[in-house]
Amino acid sequence: MVTFAQLTQLRPAEFGEAADGWHKLSSAASAAKDRVSDDIATQLQKLLIGEGVDAAVVRLRRLAQNFHYVQVESGLVRAALNGLGEELGAAQKKLLDVVAEAEAEKFTIKPDGSVHWVEADPTIPTTPQKSVQGERPVVVIGSDADPKRAKAQEYADRVGAALKEATEVDTRYAQALGRLHADNDLNVSDADWVDAQRDMGTVRTATGSLAEGSIPKDKSPKENAEWWKGLSGxxxxxxxxxxxxxxxxxxxxxxxxxxxxxxxxxxxxxxxxQTQLNAIPAEPWKYQPGSKGNPMATKTTEWVKWDREWAGKKAQLEASLKGMGDIRKRFERDIEPGDDRFPRAYLLGFSPEGRGRAVIANGNPDTADHTAVYVPGTNAGFGNLAHDIKRATTLWTVSDAVSDGGSVSTITWLGYDAPQGAKAAVSSDYANNGAPSLNRFVDGLNASHEAGSPGHLTVTGHSYGTTLIGSAARQGDLNADDIVTLGSPGVQVGRATDLDVPRGHVWNEEASGDPIPEAGRMKHGRTEYHFDTGVDYVTPSNERFGANPMRTDTSGHGSYWDRDSETLLNQARVVVGDYDNVSRRGR
Incomplete structure (x- = not known):
């Protein structure tokens, strides 16, 4: 129980000072994490090779994870202390207001919270002191011989309410802060991270001052940016x-x-x-040998039950964990063998639910002179995320080499449910459902860019990803400077001028032997009827579409990122705005 004396003497600012200390610790741990992971481990990999180096890098990565855990838990302590100080301060203000009002009317509040007064009656030689305490029946003025009793009771009840509020706050935060502790060892395990997730939920419940409902939802990127800028540090x-x-x-x-x-x-x-996956029972023997009368092997009862209850969940967890592992590998490889420079990765979007969402930037798009957003196509997902991360990093390497000093950021945008398999890819639903998210993301890049201008922004898509780009332009505003389509089956619109970017800034590549532009045009190309040619399904590869046809020297649907190819170099030149040096078909 918080006492009257404790609440009146409280110094809420001390909680803020303590929170600032934990913030410094959290920031220091974050900086140490980046230093160990991005600088020390990376430089070791760059300069040295051998088993000793590999072992050292593993230990360094583990140390970086430890710093990350300290960063997260310290941030929670800071948030809890800030909330505790704010809520206790509010309770204290209510108490001090009561004390000031009572004293102004000649009442005295004692350390036990009781309210005292003296009724000055000239007919009584000695006027005795009277008192009331909180949470007693209020006596209405006029029903008692002493008209001050009801007022005193009001003050006493308000004192009691303030002390009760402070006690509830103290109890709530004591439970939350009591959870924020770690094992006394140097190993941050999966169990520790799961516990950190529970800690976060506990502190959220305790903290009444910051509600998730105040975070913008379904607002424009500009509104999100304004909300964030309006917050205190x-x-x-x-x-x-x-x-x-x-x-x-x-x-x-x-x-x-x-x-x-x-x-x-x-x-x-x-x-x-990983914890959920570890808890799934081991898969039983699938088959049992046949009997003399029935020599065919049959599925065991145990396996059939396991398959029904666990197989689907196991497959989903394994696919999600593979994608998360691919993201972590990108974090841990800030250089590649043979490359002198490789940009820091930024995780701009992440959710493992369903097929998964991930947006990974190579370099900071907020400060980049040139940014390229890559939209993958059919079969994209957490199961093969490394494939699409690699494409964007390859594009960064070549774009950076031809940028003439300008900074570059390339982004893998897996912000939608891509069709899985050729049969699903005939549907436009995946593109139409994902298109608004792409528009919001591109608008967000423009809103968060730090320079005086938004920088040069290119949206590039491969295969079904180009269909989504076209749908984004058709449904809303795709606020990019250039669009590059690679192996496109069609973009739902019939002309380059329908894709929102300035005239002359749509670029197309179709590699030799790529079957998708022809195979997909009847589903995703723009259907047109012409007197001389009859029905046509217009895609970016059609001359009448109006895209700039770039030369390619690669073959096949997956060849657009082949190193040392003209195909890749042309994309990079568009990304950095070096249009004059883009080689075009027919020139």
């Missing part, structure tokens, strides 16, 4: 600590903020999913 840190998934999903706020938040979600979800 303390509130920004506490929102990111308590609601990293919601903060990390906000298009329009700074990329480094989204990256920090989404890395927390990744660490906690990976541990959670």
């Amino acid at each position: 303390d509130d920004k840190a506490d929102y990111a600590a308590l609601y990293p998934a919601s903060v990390g999903a906000l298009d329009g706020i700074p990329s480094d903020v989204r990256d920090t938040a989404n890395r927390v979600v990744l660490a906690e979800k990976r541990a959670d999913y």
Whole structure:
């Protein structure tokens, strides 16, 4: 029970000072994590080879994970202390207001919370002191010989309410802060990260000052950016600590903020999913040998039951964990063999639910002079995420080499459910459903860019990804400077001028032997009727579409990122705005 004396003497600012100390610790741990992972381990990999180096890098990565855990837990302590100080301060203000009002009317509030007064009656030689305590029946003025009793009772009840509120706050936060502890060892396990996820939920429940409902939902990226800019530094840190998934999903706020938040979600979800996978019973023997009368092997009863209850969940967890592992591998490889430079990765979007969502940037798009957003096509998902991460990193390497000093960021945007298999790819639903998300993401890049201008922005798509790009332009506004289509089956519109970018800024590549432009045009090309040619299904490869046809020297549907190819170099030149040196077909 918080006493009257404790609440009146409380110094709420001390909680803020303690929270600032934990913030410094969290920030130091974050900086140490980046230093160990991005600088020391990376330089070792770059300069040295051998088993000793590999072992050292493993230990360094583990140390970086430990720092990450300290960063997250310290952020939660900070948020809890800020909330505790704010709520106790509110209770204290209510108490001090009562004391001031009571004293102004000649009442005295004693340390036990009782209200005392003296009724000055000139007819009585000695006027005795009278008192009431809180939570007693209120006596209405006029029903008692002493008209001050009812007023005193009001003050006493208000004192009691303030003390009760402070006690509830103290109890709630004591439980939350009591959870925030770690095992006394140097190993941050999956169990620790799962526990950190529970800690986050506990602190959220305790903290009444910052509600998730105040985070923008279904707002424009510009509105998201304005909300974030309007927050105090303390509130920004506490929102990111308590609601990293919601903060990390906000298009329009700074990329480094989204990256920090989404890395927390990744660490906690990976541990959670791995723990769930470990808990699935081992798969029983699938077949049992036939009998003398029935020589055919049959499925065992145990396996049939296991398959019904666990096989689907196991497959989903394994696919999600593979995708999360691919993202972590990208974090841990800030250089590639043979490359002198390789950009830091930024996780701009992440969710393992369903088929998974991931948006990974190579370099910070908020500060880049040139940014390219890559939209993958059919079969994209967590099961083969490494494939699409690699394509964007390859594009970055070549674009950076021809950028003439300008900074470059390339982004793998898996922000939609891509069709899985050729049969699903005939449907336009995947593109139509994902298109609004692409428009919001591109608008968010423009809103969060730090320079005086939004920078040069290219959206490039492969295969079915180009169909989504076309749908985005058809349904809304795709606010890009250039569009590049690779192996496109069609973009739902019939002319380059329908794709929102300035005239002359749609570029197309069709590699030799790529079957998709021809195979998909009847489903995703624009159907047109011409007197001389009859029915036509217009795609970016058609001359009448009006795209700039770029030369290719590769073959097949997956060849557009072949190293040292003209095909890849032309894409890079568009990304950095070097249009004069793009080689075009027919020239």
